[in-house]
Amino acid sequence: MKPVKSGIDTISKYLRSKKELGRRKIGLLVDGPNILRKEFDVNLEEIRDVLKDYGNIKIGRVFLNQYASDKLVEAIENHGLEPIICSSDVDVRLAVEGMELVHNSNIDTLAIVTRDADFKPLLNKANEHGKETIIFGVEPGFSTALKNSADYVILMKKDKMSSYDDSDEIGSEGKMDASK
Numbered sequence: 001m002k003p004v005k006s007g008i009d010t011i012s013k014y015l016r017s018k019k020e021l022g023r024r025k026i027g028l029l030v031d032g033p034n035i036l037r038k039e040f041d042v043n044l045e046e047i048r049d050v051l052k053d054y055g056n057i058k059i060g061r062v063f064l065n066q067y068a069s070d071k072l073v074e075a076i077e078n079h080g081l082e083p084i085i086c087s088s089d090v091d092v093r094l095a096v097e098g099m100e101l102v103h104n105s106n107i108d109t110l111a112i113v114t115r116d117a118d119f120k121p122l123l124n125k126a127n128e129h130g131k132e133t134i135i136f137g138v139e140p141g142f143s144t145a146l147k148n149s150a151d152y153v154i155l156m157k158k159d160k161m162s163s164y165d166d167s168d169e170i171g172s173e174g175k176m177d178a179s180k
Contacts, residue, residue, distance in 0.1 A: 024055025024109040024132065027101035030062040030081070031114035033090055036072070040138045042113070042156055044079045047136055050154070051111055054134075058107060063094045091118050098122040102129050109134065112150075117143035123150055 028051060035042050044062070051057055060081040064072065068085060076083040086093045095118070101107045102125055110126045111134040112119055123133045123146070135150035137143075138157075147153045 025107050026051050026055045026057045026059075026109045026111055026134075027098075027104065027107040028057050028060040028081070028111045029094055029098055029101070029113070030060075031090065031094055031112070031116055031119075032062050032064040032068065032072075034114050034116050035136075035138065036062070036064075040156070042138065044076065044081065047113060047156075048079060048081070051134075055109060059101065059104075061097060063090045063097075065090055091116065095119065095122050099125065102126045102131060108132065111136065113137070114146070115142045117145045120145050120149045127151070 028047075030036070030044070030047075036044075048057065048060070057080075061084050062076045062081050063084045063086055064076075066085060066087050068083070073083045073085070084093065084097070094112075094114075098110065098112070098119070099122065101110055102122070108130075109132040110123070112123070113136040115137045120143070123135065126133050127149070132152070133150040134152040134154065135146055136154045136156055137146065139155065142155065
């Protein structure tokens with residue numbers, strides 16, 4: 001039987017390996033009514049996995065309207081994200097929360113999941129304040145203005161994600177693969 005200390009040492013080593021220097025501190029905001037639709041088949045777990053490879057998600061919020069089902073709210077919570085139910089316009093609430101992240105010194109990367117050009121000013125303000133910006137979106141209707149305002153653009157398609165220029169693909173396991 002191994003002494004208890006070796007188990008603690010293993011756990012400590014594991015935790016130290018997860019605290020890598022230079023990892024980004026990410027604030028993730030999801031425009032639920034715009035993106036969480038059956039026709040888009042968006043997988044929040046894949047988005048989370050891609051971002052976890054890049055950094056640590058410090059804040060993860062999914063904005064929903066008052067018509068969101070209890071099942072959807074539960075699924076969001078099961079992905080480790082915080083559902084925010086909005087009684088009025090979801091876009092306004094997301095933009096306000098986004099501006100709070102822009103001014104939050106504990107966040108250095110703002111990731112938004114939407115197709116909506118309404119968030120272009122938020123991305124511009126984040127860039128002005130030195131934050132990296134990542135936009136996840138789907139076609140049809142993925143705003144060109146939005147794509148051109150973000151540092152990184154990820155187009156989500158069925159069973160894969162790709163960078164906007166299609167030079168890199170992200171498979172369903174969430175890893176970048178430039179060889180495809």
